[in-house]
Amino acid sequence: MNKSSDEKPVGSAPPLIIRGSKSPWNLSLRELWQYRELVYFLTWRDIKVRYKQTVLGVAWAVVQPLFIALTLSVFLGKLAKVPSEGIPYPVFAYTAMVPWQLFAHALTEAGNSLVANDRLITKVYFPRLAIPMSAVLAGFVDFVIAFFVLIPFLALYRIVPTARVLTLPLFVLLTALIGFGAGLWLSALNVQYRDVRYTIGFLVQLWFLATPVAYPTSVVPERWRAWYGLNPMVGIIDGFRWSLLGSGEAPGGLLAVSVVAIALILGSGLYYFRRMEATFADVI
Amino acid sequence: MSISTIRCQGIGKRYRIGPRQRYRALRDTLADALRAPFHQLRRALRSQPAGEVRGPEFLWALKGINLEVQQGEVLGIIGRNGAGKSTLLKILSRITAPTEGQAEIRGRTGALLDVGIGFHPELSGRENIYLNGAILGMTKREIERRFEEIVEFSECGRFLDMPVKHYSSGMYMRLAFAVAAHLDTEILFVDEVLAVGDAPFQKKCLGKISDAAHQGRTVLFVSHSLVAVEGLCSRAICLHEGKIVMEGPPGVVTSRYLQNWIPASTEVIYDSVESAPGNEVIRLRRACVRPLNGSPADRITVRTPFVVEFEYWKLVAQASLELGVNVYDEHGTHLFQTWWPGDRPVPAGLLRSWFVVPGDLLNTGTHRIHLGVYLGAAAEPFTLQDLLVFEVQDASDLRGLYHGDWLGAVRPNLQWTTEQIETPPGPATAGNRTLP
Numbered sequence: 153m154n155k156s157s158d159e160k161p162v163g164s165a166p167p168l169i170i171r172g173s174k175s176p177w178n179l180s181l182r183e184l185w186q187y188r189e190l191v192y193f194l195t196w197r198d199i200k201v202r203y204k205q206t207v208l209g210v211a212w213a214v215v216q217p218l219f220i221a222l223t224l225s226v227f228l229g230k231l232a233k234v235p236s237e238g239i240p241y242p243v244f245a246y247t248a249m250v251p252w253q254l255f256a257h258a259l260t261e262a263g264n265s266l267v268a269n270d271r272l273i274t275k276v277y278f279p280r281l282a283i284p285m286s287a288v289l290a291g292f293v294d295f296v297i298a299f300f301v302l303i304p305f306l307a308l309y310r311i312v313p314t315a316r317v318l319t320l321p322l323f324v325l326l327t328a329l330i331g332f333g334a335g336l337w338l339s340a341l342n343v344q345y346r347d348v349r350y351t352i353g354f355l356v357q358l359w360f361l362a363t364p365v366a367y368p369t370s371v372v373p374e375r376w377r378a379w380y381g382l383n384p385m386v387g388i389i390d391g392f393r394w395s396l397l398g399s400g401e402a403p404g405g406l407l408a409v410s411v412v413a414i415a416l417i418l419g420s421g422l423y424y425f426r427r428m429e430a431t432f433a434d435v436i
Numbered sequence: 437m438s439i440s441t442i443r444c445q446g447i448g449k450r451y452r453i454g455p456r457q458r459y460r461a462l463r464d465t466l467a468d469a470l471r472a473p474f475h476q477l478r479r480a481l482r483s484q485p486a487g488e489v490r491g492p493e494f495l496w497a498l499k500g501i502n503l504e505v506q507q508g509e510v511l512g513i514i515g516r517n518g519a520g521k522s523t524l525l526k527i528l529s530r531i532t533a534p535t536e537g538q539a540e541i542r543g544r545t546g547a548l549l550d551v552g553i554g555f556h557p558e559l560s561g562r563e564n565i566y567l568n569g570a571i572l573g574m575t576k577r578e579i580e581r582r583f584e585e586i587v588e589f590s591e592c593g594r595f596l597d598m599p600v601k602h603y604s605s606g607m608y609m610r611l612a613f614a615v616a617a618h619l620d621t622e623i624l625f626v627d628e629v630l631a632v633g634d635a636p637f638q639k640k641c642l643g644k645i646s647d648a649a650h651q652g653r654t655v656l657f658v659s660h661s662l663v664a665v666e667g668l669c670s671r672a673i674c675l676h677e678g679k680i681v682m683e684g685p686p687g688v689v690t691s692r693y694l695q696n697w698i699p700a701s702t703e704v705i706y707d708s709v710e711s712a713p714g715n716e717v718i719r720l721r722r723a724c725v726r727p728l729n730g731s732p733a734d735r736i737t738v739r740t741p742f743v744v745e746f747e748y749w750k751l752v753a754q755a756s757l758e759l760g761v762n763v764y765d766e767h768g769t770h771l772f773q774t775w776w777p778g779d780r781p782v783p784a785g786l787l788r789s790w791f792v793v794p795g796d797l798l799n800t801g802t803h804r805i806h807l808g809v810y811l812g813a814a815a816e817p818f819t820l821q822d823l824l825v826f827e828v829q830d831a832s833d834l835r836g837l838y839h840g841d842w843l844g845a846v847r848p849n850l851q852w853t854t855e856q857i858e859t860p861p862g863p864a865t866a867g868n869r870t871l872p
Contacts, residue, residue: 170530170539193570197556197563204558275550276571277530430533433526434451 172430179422184279194286198261199293213294214301217249224366237368237399240309247396248365248389250298251323255331255385256356257291262335263352267342270436280429281422284339288332295324302396316395323391326414330384333418340421340428343436364389368400381409384417441623441654442505442528446537448678449498449523497523498678501537505656507622510649512669512686513658514693517821519675521658525549525625528656543622543654546573550627552612557601561592561611564600568615582618589640590614610637617644624648627658642668660768662690694766694802702826703732709749717755717815721786722747725805725826728792737831738800738847744824745790746807753784755814759807761791766802769845796849798828799842 184191203209221242228234229241236244262284266273269283306313338355342348363385364372372380380386387410391403498520505511513521526532528539529547554571555564565586569579579586587593590611592603600608626645646668648655659665665672665686672689674682682689703724706712712719726732728741736742744761759776776789805824810817830842 167540167542168545170527170534170541172534172536172538189576190570190573193567197554197559197567200563201556201558269554271550272554272571274531275553276547276573278571278573433532 177423177426179281179426180279184281184285187278187282190278191282191286191289194282195289198286198290202290210293210297213297217246217253217298218301221246221249228366234367235371237370237393239311239393239397239399243305243309243311243397244368244393244399245366246305247302247393248363250295250302251327251388251392252360252363252365252385253298254291254295254324255327255388256360257294258288258328258331259335259338259356259359260352261287261291262332263338263342264349265335266339266432267346267349267436273436274433280432281425284332284335284425288328288335291331292328306396311397313396314398316398319395320392323388323395326384326388326391326411329418330388330414333414333421336421336425337417340425340432343428343432359383359385369406370400377406378409381406382413384410384413386410440504440540441507441542442503442539442656444501444503444528444537444539447498447501447503447524447527447534447539448496448536449520449527449532450535451495451497452493496678498527498534498675501678501680503673503680505654507543507654508649508652509671510645510655510657510669512665512672512689513656513675514660514662514665514672514690515675520678521675522549522627523678524675525627525656525658529625541623544573545623545625546619546621547625548572548616548619548627549625551609551616555600555608555612558599560599561590561596561603564611565615568612569618572616572619573621574619578620582620586614586618589617606637613637613641617641621653623654623656625656662694663767666690701824702726704823712749713818713820714748714809715811715815715818717750717752717811718757718809719749719751720746720807720820721749723807723823725824735829736826737829738798739795739831739849741792741795743790743792744805745788747786747788749786750782750784752814753781755782756812757782758810758812759789760810762806762808763798764804764806765799765845766804771798771803771845797846799844799847800828800830802827 203212206212208215224245225242229236229245234241265283265287266280272278272283273280338348338352362383369377369380369386369390387403387407390400391407393399394401394403497518501520501524513524515521523532525547526549527534528541529545529549531547531549552564552568554568556567559567565583566576566579569586570576587596590607590613592607592611592614595603595607600611603611624645642664645655645657649668649670657665657669669686672682672684672686673680674689674693682692703722703726704720705722706720709719712721714720723744723746724732725736725742725744727734727736728743730740730742746759750757760773761775762773763771765771774791776791803826804822805826806819806821807823808817808819
């Protein structure tokens with residue numbers, strides 16, 4: 153056989169075995185790493201396409217959290233007199249909106265990602281985790297833009313972050329992980345049950361109300377706090393405010409509960425996703 | 437020494453079919469418990485036959501496939517629709533998992549089961565080349581290295597920075613194929629992607645596949661085009677109902693396939709609604725092709741006008757209905773398409789639709805009819821491939837002085853006229869004159 157010199161001879165590597173059942177415990181992270189360029193291109197596509205043919209373009213990344221924060225400030229902060237732990241209410245609300253948007257985006261986009269990419273799934277092979285993963289990663293562009301708007305906001309109210317701000321990346325990471333974990337559940341369920349699509353928006357709304365974005369955690373009675381912390385966004389939002397604004401108490405027990413909840417959701421999400429993965433192409 | 441690059445051992449794939457929808461709504465699962473007692477009643481009210489089975493049914497799309505492919509072989513895979521050809525490629529390219537058996541593959545694989553996978557209409561041609569290349573499994577460096585070649589092959593160089601939504605469908609297909617054609621894996625799975633573009637471009641694509649073979653790469657090629665299989669492949673297999681029924685040199689396999697597996701079926705009748713092809717909106721009862729004023733058993737010649745007729749139950753009155761018929765000749769050439777547009781409401785009940793194909797249109801040979809049924813939003817559309825297969829025979833009165841094969845996909849009987857425009861210099865004649 154004529155072969156050019158840069159090709160490896162066939163048979164040098166162990167053969168690939170195709171079998172029916174794969175263990176859902178094996179995440180094949182190595183393979184995912186081999187496909188990292190695909191994750192990059194899919195993320196890049198999602199970012200590029202999102203604001204094509206929109207008038208405001210990337211300004212949307214700011215408009216949404218900003219307007220929600222303003223509306224909350226008027227109705228809850230000014231009129232309903234919701235406490236804000238000594239922080240001016242607009243900063244209080246917007247600071248929470250920034251990680252909340254990252255989470256809501258990750259959950260929504262990852263949850264719909266498999267169904268939206270059905271042609272990819274039925275026509276070509278790659279580790280399916282790449283799809284929800286890139287959907288989550290694409291949300292970071294919005295996050296970064298919204299985050300930079302936070303800086304003039306803080307300056308306006310003369311709030312100077314302390315060294316606590318160094319813990320911020322941890323909270324950002326946790327936000328992405330919980331969005332990814334819950335998104336994995338939803339995306340795999342969405343393939344099987346098409347009404348999950350309609351559930352997602354509803355779920356995000358409920359979750360928003362159960363998370364201290366518009367109000368402080370301190371309004372929740374002490375004895376319910378541990379249960380409240382089972383919503384992992386509670387510990388994250390509190391931690392985000394604490395690290396940036398210095399409000400509230402240092403994250404302790406509540407955050408620990410949240411981290412455990414995140415680990416459970418992410419772990420079970422990965423397991424369920426891997427278990428259903430083999431049937432995606434047949435069912436979608 | 438030849439090395440088996442692909443070895444399949446007892447591969448089988450079972451699909452779940454039956455009256456259930458392909459995907460369920462969560463509410464179905466939740467409501468199942470409540471619905472069970474009412475189910476009998478509802479079925480009675482809808483006057484559906486009681487024989488309908490509700491539980492899942494299974495279909496083996498592939499069963500007991502043992503296959504070895506050597507390095508450098510170009511294996512053609514033929515068979516009727518639903519024979520399991522595409523399923524086999526999907527299993528080997530890891531898109532779907534086999535239900536039983538296993539396969540061993542040595543070497544990097546690439547699957548071209550469709551063109552333009554992942555193409556995004558809003559992105560430019562350049563951006564889509566990168567995206568599609570990455571999806572097919574190319575690295576960024578590989579794409580960059582072959583970028584110029586891809587652009588040249590696609591003949592879309594001038595429009596590279598324009599969103600592909602503004603491309604003509606031909607340009608779009610060319611660009612999509614160009615990326616696919618530059619996939620350099622040791623093993624390639626190709627499914628029907630050749631059915632794109634105009635004739636010169638198709639030729640170019642076929643050339644690309646035979647190049648791959650000459651470079652010692654292994655190609656598995658699924659096609660309806662028997663001509664392409666004969667021309668490109670070194671070996672062929674024929675699948676029928678999920679099993680390999682023939683294997684051998686492509687010429688032998690294709691001709692035996694034509695004789696044995698595409699018998700003329702000028703009439704198909706389904707006795708019961710349950711076993712008839714269709715879905716919850718429509719079920720086919722009968723389809724036939726027959727000479728005008730004749731029966732399906734009568735012969736059709738190139739001169740005969742003939743009728744294509746469908747009888748079907750429409751089970752839901754509100755659903756809109758469109759029927760599309762595609763006619764192919766024995767080479768797989770798509771001859772024409774005709775539609776019965778669903779712009780009028782159609783009542784429920786047993787219906788008949790038909791059309792007449794004029795004589796002096798088709799050439800001799802085996803023709804195949806695919807029926808497409810489109811139901812608007814009411815249900816998934818479906819296609820019945822090779823629903824009718826019929827032979828068009830020669831008519832002796834047309835031969836004239838010529839005795840060979842009549843070339844071309846169609847054979848219209850056209851009236852020629854020859855007239856004299858100018859007389860040669862010499863004695864004057866009376867102007868233009870039509871010759872007898």
